[in-house]
């Protein structure tokens with residue numbers, strides 16, 4: 572048996588002994604607790620952050636193994652873990668820009684769900700143009716004092732820490748006067764207000780910061796150099812984390828969609844076959860593109876702006892796929908996902924509604940096209956006001 576086959580067999584038998592819970596999203600405190608426990612179970616089996624170095628609690632797994640990992644979790648119907656921002660965004664950012672002391676303090680706690688992190692970047696008037704953010708931090712002795720408002724902060728309700736971008740040098744040009752601060756979400760002056768979204772969940776939140784004190788030891792990366800640090804976070808959000816997770820999830824979803832259509836005797840209809848073929852082609856293009864990207868990451872290449880291609884294609888694919896699934900499976904998709912008879916069919920509509928956000932989160936599709944045009948194709952930059 573090859574190393575990768577042995578790895579798959581080990582994970583598969585571990586999953587058989589530790590069946591995942593059925594929660595899909597942390598809508599309530601009870602569901603969040605279930606997801607936290609699931610992450611702890613994974614961590615106890617050394618199945619969290621497997622690509623992280625062993626010293627930080629990972630297995631130093633290869634990219635191929637990471638792909639196998641997400642494939643097996645998707646096949647077992649495992650939900651996303653509660654601490655996903657910590658594992659896929661904060662950990663990699665700390666590995667590149669954090670101090671040894673910060674890594675020792677936070678990395679293990681991220682994997683074990685002892686700390687849940689959220690991302691405090693977007694503001695009411697700074698999303699696509701993130702460098703125009705106005706949350707400010709003033710240095711007073713050994714602390715930075717942060718005041719401002721963030722919005723769309725996913726999972727802030729459950730978070731114990733947030734990576735927050737704040738303007739620390741108001742005299743510097745926009746990209747040069749920003750720092751990344753680790754903010755304790757229970758610090759005096761932090762207020763989290765949940766926002767309810769189309770799916771009925773409240774993944775999003777507004778976060779108000781009023782004179783919040785952050786010790787200077789909790790600045791991640793250089794003071795005033797937070798823009799480069801944030802770019803590492805965003806490249807992970809747009810690139811690697813999509814590559815690993817989503818390709819497996821859609822591969823498994825495609826198999827389920829084919830089975831659902833076959834069960835209903837739909838696959839002899841030429842129009843159904845066209846939709847299925849188009850969905851399958853999208854999923855395969857994504858898989859092959861990701862295989863190439865994973866090989867490059869494995870070689871140590873920085874995928875840089877090409878992470879935008881992954882994000883752009885994924886956003887469109889996820890929307891086309893969930894539209895096709897709800898059209899084809901039809902009325903059964905309206906089953907309440909918690910109904911015992913609903914099975915996978917009851918989750919297609921939730922997927923359809925959630926996918927609307929995919930062309931906005933992590934940078935909109937228009938912004939990804941700008942990046943591809945300017946930084947990959949070398950087209951002239953769009954005029955800035």
Ligand SMILES: Cc1cc2nc3c(=O)[nH]c(=O)nc-3n(C[C@H](O)[C@H](O)[C@H](O)COP(=O)(O)OP(=O)(O)OC[C@H]3O[C@@H](n4cnc5c(N)ncnc54)[C@H](O)[C@@H]3O)c2cc1C
Pocket residue numbers: 689690691692693694695696697698699700722723724725726928929931932933934935936937938941
């Ligand atoms: C599911 C989800 C989760 C999120 N989670 C987080 C989170 O955890 N933390 C966080 O900080 N943020 C989060 N966000 C916010 C997200 O990063 C922003 O919504 C996104 O960057 C867009 O910013 P905006 O909403 O301010 O839209 P705007 O920037 O105001 O854009 C409005 C419209 O104008 C277009 N536009 C803007 N500028 C240009 C341009 N230069 N060229 C062409 N078109 C342009 C955009 O494409 C868009 O269609 C999340 C968003 C979603 C949907």
